[in-house]
Amino acid sequence: MLRVSGYLLGSSLILLAACNRADDQATADVAAAAAPATLAGTWRVEGVTIEKASGKTRQISGTVILAGEGGKYHSTFDLDTTFATEGGPTHADVIGEGEVNLDGRSISGTSRTQILIAGAPNVDPGFAYVPRTVGTRIVSSTTGMLAEDGTISLEIESEPAAGETYAATRTTLKGSFAAPLRTPSEP
Helix, strand or coil, X not given: CHHHHHHHHHHHHHHHHHHHHHHHHHHHHXXXXXXXXXXXXXXXXXXXXXXXXXXXXXXXXXXXXXXXXXXXXXXXXXXXXXXXXXXXXXXXXXXXXXXXEEECCEEEEXXXXXXXXXXXXXXXXXXCCCCEEEEEEEEEEEEEEECCCCCEEEEEEEEECXXXXXXXXXXEEEEEEEECCCCCCCC
């Protein structure tokens, strides 16, 4: 009888500990869901750019890095696309920086962009010693959302900077979080 009582008491304690652990996990899950959203880190994005006047499209993908907190972020980005040139389509990098605001889950911001076009067919313009052309300066406004599942969706309206020539575009990007930012003390 003493063994049975000991067994029941031990089983009850284990069950109680498991329930408390489950309650602690549920409390942590609720706290994480209630925590303010953050964008800080590296994001992998992909989508399509559409020239507004002609309707021509091109695929675009790459990396966006966001640094900041409290709803205000500085962005840098390096995106890959194929750009139409007089010699035919060629690889191009879309690079730039900007400011991003996060209000709840709504994203808004502005950026300054340039296009680097490879001087050799089928070669990445970022590759060492490849001749490249620095394209038009572009200004963009961005709106978007940070979804509950942690993905982002962005709509980017781009126009030429003052004194530049560029066909206005609309870019739609979707992306997922790739990595948090490292602090200077981390390897």
